[in-house]
Amino acid sequence: MATFATSDQLLVVIDPVARHTDGESVRIAKDVLSAGAATKVCLPEGPEEFARALARRGSRRPVVVGDDRALLRAVSVLHRQRELAECALSVVPVGGVMSLARSLGVPAGPVAAARAVLDGAERRLDLLVDESDGVVLGALRIPPLFPREERDGPGGSPARTAPAGATALADGAGRPWLRTCQSLVRTLVTRPPRTTAVAGPPGPSRLRVEVDGVTVVDLDQPVEAVSVAPGEPGIAEVEVRPLSVGAEASPLLAEGRTVTVSGTDFRYRADALVSGPVRSRTWTVREGAWGLTLPVRG
Incomplete structure (x- = not known):
């Protein structure tokens, strides 16, 4: 693994979702990174600005402050720009879903993750790439x-629920003296709207x-x-x-x-996204296709 000096210049790209959901963690990460290296901070407002910031990084090492979606977006952008091989990416997980970053070995917490950016080493990781240039970092x-519980009712039959009032009306069948009541019930009972079972x-x-x-x-x-x-x-x-x-x-x-x-x-x-529907998809493993800065193993 390649190690880095703390004097490296960093491009810190702060995802807007991270800024809005956990501004305090963003501030802490920015302070730790700025104290340890020369940093340029970018605050993109959308995917296009995010991509432009990475494209214009120059010799700076990119650091993404955001959740799994922000990490995936950064790898996707660099892959499309055909610059993954020459770029060591770093991430400070902040936001909602961060299970992917943690599964890859990124420390939890803004301080520990920022310290890993400054003192860590690049580890080359495999990438799954499909025929439409989509990428998968994890699984x-x-x-x-x-699901079975929604597909099958008791005994394996499709589950059905009788409409409100149906049992009361059935009980009156064959009793002429209740026909007037049945008519009244049909008038008063609000029939539930027809719905499609939620799959x-x-x-x-x-x-x-x-x-x-x-x-x-x-x-x-x-x-x-x-x-x-x-x-x-x-x-x-x-x-x-x-x-x-x-x-x-x-x-x-x-x-x-x-x-x-x-x-x-x-x-x-x-990873963090649902794609499709598609009729066919082929994924190919590209060994060591991208680099992520992680803590140095003891």
Whole structure:
């Protein structure tokens, strides 16, 4: 890993979401960074200004102050600019969702993260890149069509709820003296509006999953979910969960450099974003494609 001197010039790009959600942590991070290095602070108001700030960084080392979405945006911008290979990125996690940054080894808390920016070292990490130039830093998952509890009612049948007043009306069937009451009830009872059952996360029912050109599961086997996660350097680990009937089915495991999923329209969650629907997507592992400044290992 390459180490850095504290005299490096830093370009500190502060995401607007971080400024609005936790201004105190932003201030602390900025103070620690400014005390340890020459800094230029940018306060972009949107994605376009964010991208321009990175494009105009010159020789300064970029530091993103923001959540997982801000980190992903920075890597995406540098990837599109074809400058990831020459750029060591740093991040101080501030904001709502920060699980990705922490899973990559970035310290929690603005002081510890800012100190890692100043005293840490660049670690090269793998990147998943799809055919549309989208990037994935951590793991991605294709969820089930909808959760079991929403898909099935008692005994595996679709769950249904009777409208309000339906039971009372049924009890009056065959009793002529209640017909007047039934008519009155129909008039007074407000029937609930027709609603479409709320499905869970959209996803596949039948997919073909190929790893390095070898079919792991084909369209004749419904699947519950597919996940792709980083493995050994240059390798992605793939897990396919077939749709279980009765006893839970064992997951199908594979690993390789290229993963292709195709079939029915599906959405997928990659890092902090949900994308799709798409009919086909191929992800390729690029080994050591980007650098992140992390604490020096003891």
